[in-house]
Amino acid sequence: MRTGFWIQYAFCTEGTDQLTSINEGNAMIIVNEGVFYNPKMKKLRDISVAFLIAAGAEGMHLLDSTSATGIRGIRYAKEAGIGEVLFLDINPLAYKNTRSNVLRNKIKARVLNKSIQEFAGSVGQRFDVIDLDPFGSPAPNLNDIMKLCKDGTILMVTATDTAVLCGAHEGACIKQYMSKPIHNYLCKEAGLRILIAYMIRSAAQFNLGMEILASISDMHYMRVFARLRYGASHALASIKSIGFGAYCTSCNFFESEAGISPQIDKKCKVCAGKLNAFGPLYLGKLKDRNITGKMLKVAGGFGDKAEAQIKVLHDELDVPFFYSIPKLTKQLGMSSVSHFNVMKRLADQDYKTSATQFDRDGIKTDAPLEKVLDAVKRENS
Numbered sequence: 001m002r003t004g005f006w007i008q009y010a011f012c013t014e015g016t017d018q019l020t021s022i023n024e025g026n027a028m029i030i031v032n033e034g035v036f037y038n039p040k041m042k043k044l045r046d047i048s049v050a051f052l053i054a055a056g057a058e059g060m061h062l063l064d065s066t067s068a069t070g071i072r073g074i075r076y077a078k079e080a081g082i083g084e085v086l087f088l089d090i091n092p093l094a095y096k097n098t099r100s101n102v103l104r105n106k107i108k109a110r111v112l113n114k115s116i117q118e119f120a121g122s123v124g125q126r127f128d129v130i131d132l133d134p135f136g137s138p139a140p141n142l143n144d145i146m147k148l149c150k151d152g153t154i155l156m157v158t159a160t161d162t163a164v165l166c167g168a169h170e171g172a173c174i175k176q177y178m179s180k181p182i183h184n185y186l187c188k189e190a191g192l193r194i195l196i197a198y199m200i201r202s203a204a205q206f207n208l209g210m211e212i213l214a215s216i217s218d219m220h221y222m223r224v225f226a227r228l229r230y231g232a233s234h235a236l237a238s239i240k241s242i243g244f245g246a247y248c249t250s251c252n253f254f255e256s257e258a259g260i261s262p263q264i265d266k267k268c269k270v271c272a273g274k275l276n277a278f279g280p281l282y283l284g285k286l287k288d289r290n291i292t293g294k295m296l297k298v299a300g301g302f303g304d305k306a307e308a309q310i311k312v313l314h315d316e317l318d319v320p321f322f323y324s325i326p327k328l329t330k331q332l333g334m335s336s337v338s339h340f341n342v343m344k345r346l347a348d349q350d351y352k353t354s355a356t357q358f359d360r361d362g363i364k365t366d367a368p369l370e371k372v373l374d375a376v377k378r379e380n381s
């Protein structure tokens, strides 16, 4: 469940209990009682503004489908040049709060007190950009969101049910995402890839394929930025980027295989230990470096946190999964070593390496496990 808060102390305006004023980015909003606002999500809102600027969303028509105070749509209009915003929220208090914040910030917008489901079922409208930021899982809303998409729609989706996606409740993940999660150090990356696979399957039903432009796992949330492409061939190509992972608990070997029913060995090919399969999950790239490069150029203005998050994503090697260096030193019965030094040893042998957003002691590399173990041993000797 999402953390956040409803500010408690109140004074009054427009017949609604009013709370405190917040300046965030170029927006000044009031947060009313009973309406969600989490200051810790400023970093993600900063990243989303940087993404929209990088994606060239100026002048576009955006749906903020879960508006709460309206902070996202207002910032997108004022900072990324979004032309017009339609705000939706199922909660009447959020509707009133968004409406007054829209007037306060003088942006071009419509505000509706409707659920995504009611709205998607009643209009034939399609949007250039859609932001979906619900409580918990986005899965129950995705089918309806897809009805509002067209060729080229940019989709920004948040999930805060990270315990489910990370395998703390395996049955819940299977039920919600029809995927078997993995509950170990790989869980954040696997969870993000399970979420993307679910989004791809939802889009494919509407003949939409999905290009992943950026994707983040941080704190208690995951966030995916994607562009949709209309056509059966695009939808099928996206479906083909889905597959399975397999992990050996004895020797930390992992592998991945694309396909709906790929052959996954039951035994680890390194140590003959038991190989645990997980998925289905997305196995493609987690970002478009052209977009993340542009995001980096504008992110400086948002402060260190957003910039650092985008930088690690931009520099991250695009291969599924990574090695946890503390896990490998434990496996070898050795004392800890710097993952930077291990990366340097592998780079000296012409392997590609990078840090990863999923684990500050992890490394992504195209080197096989034996080479990584070798580098760890040499670092220890």
Ligand SMILES: C[S@@+](CC[C@H](N)C(=O)[O-])C[C@H]1O[C@@H](n2cnc3c(N)ncnc32)[C@H](O)[C@@H]1O
Binding pocket: 002, 036, 037, 038, 041, 045, 065, 066, 067, 068, 069, 070, 071, 072, 088, 089, 090, 091, 094, 114, 115, 116, 117, 133, 134, 135, 141
């Ligand atoms: C996490 S809050 C959104 C926070 C906001 N985007 C921000 O950055 O501060 C989720 C909002 O979605 C609304 N909501 C939940 N289910 C909905 C649905 N089916 N349709 C429209 N709004 C919904 C809730 O009332 C709540 O205001």
